[in-house]
Amino acid sequence: MSVKHALLALLEKPRYGYELRAEFEQRTGASWPLNVGQVYTTLSRLERDGLVEAGGTDAEGRSLYQLTEAGKVEVKGWFDTPVERTQPQRDELAIKLAVAVAVPSVDVGKVVQQQRNATMQALQGYRRQSRSGAGDDLAGGLVLDRLIFAAEAEIRWLDHCESRLRRAASTSTAPEPAESAEGGAR
C-alpha cells in the first residue's frame, strides 16, 4: 500500500508518470528505487478504482494524471491514519528465527551471526551515505535515519537473541531457573 498511496499523495498537483517516479525516488533518497513500469500499472489501477483520472497533457505533450474527489479523500485518510502497529507487518527475520529454534537441524546461532554480519554491513553503508551528504535533503535524510535506527535495533535484538539462546541451551539440560528481572525487554 505504500507505493500506491505515495503516488496518490504526490498527485497533489497533476503530474505525468515519469515525473512521479523521479519525485518518489528523490524524496526517499534513492533508498527504494521504483521501476517506472510500476508507476503506470499503479496509475491504471488507481484510475480503475476512481481515485485518479486523466488530466490532459502538458506543454510537452506528456499525459497528466490528477486526483479525483475520492482520491483526495483517500490521501487525506492515509495521512490522518497512523500505520497500523497493533497488528504489525510480518517480519521475515523474526519468523525465520522463531521457526529456526524449533527445527533441530538448524544452527540458530549461525543464522543469528550471519544476519548480524549482513545487517552490520548494511548499517555501515547507510552511515557512509549519511556522512557523504546524502542526508542533506530533509526527506531523504529522515529515510536514511529510519534505516539506521531500524538496523541498530535489529542488531541489538540479534545480540539479545544470542544471549537468550545461550541461556536456553544451558538450561535445557539443567532445571529451569526462575528468570524474571532483567535489564532489557521483558
Next chain:
Amino acid sequence: MSVKHALLALLEKPRYGYELRAEFEQRTGASWPLNVGQVYTTLSRLERDGLVEAGGTDAEGRSLYQLTEAGKVEVKGWFDTPVERTQPQRDELAIKLAVAVAVPSVDVGKVVQQQRNATMQALQGYRRQSRSGAGDDLAGGLVLDRLIFAAEAEIRWLDHCESRLRRAASTSTAPEPAESAEGGAR
C-alpha cells in the same frame, strides 16, 4: 516470502495443513495470525513449484505434505542466506513522512504525533503481553522482543524527526541556502 518459507521449514517432517497453521501461530506467539486458507493456497503453489509433494495420509486420514529434494535445498538456502538489508523492504511509515514533508497541505508534525501515539500504544500492548507470560515460550518471546525493539526504535526515530522538522521549520523562514536546485544526488 516469509509465509512460504516458514511453511517449508515447518515441513521438516510431514505435516498436514491445519497442523502447519497451528505450528506457525504457536511459534510466532500469535503475533501474526495465519488464515488457514492461506496455508492451502501456499501449499498448492509450493507443490506446483516442485518444492512440496503429497505424502499420503496419517492415521486419522489427514493428508500429509512433505518436502521434495528441491524443497529441502530451498529451506537450507533460506536459513543460510541472511534477510537482505542492503536493499531493504519498503517502509510505509518512512515513505509517508518523506512524501509528507514535500506536500505543503499536510501537517507533518501531526502525522508524527499520531504515529507516536499509535506506536506507543502498540508498544504498551507488547509489554503487557510480555509481562503476562506470553514470552515463556522461547520463540514467541523472541518475536515479542523483536516487536518491542522495533517499536522503541520507531519512537526514537519519530522524536528525531520532530526535532529535525522543528529545525528545518525555523530555517525555512530564513532565506533558503541557494544550493538546493542541484537535486540531491551527486
Next chain:
DNA sequence: ACAGCCATGTAACTTGTTACATGATTTT
C-alpha cells in the same frame, strides 16, 4: 438437533514487481 471446531480446499482479489515493446528526443 444444533453449535462449534477440525480439516481441506477453491475463487477471487490486491499489491508489488519485472520484462518487454514502442516511439520520441537528446547526446555523443
Next chain:
DNA sequence: AAAATCATGTAACAAGTTACATGGCTGT
C-alpha cells in the same frame, strides 16, 4: 549514426489475503 535517456504502456507472474463451500466429528 549509434547510444542513451525520456516517456508510455502491457503482459505476466509472485505473494499475500480473505470469503466462501463442504463435510466430518464432538459436545451440549
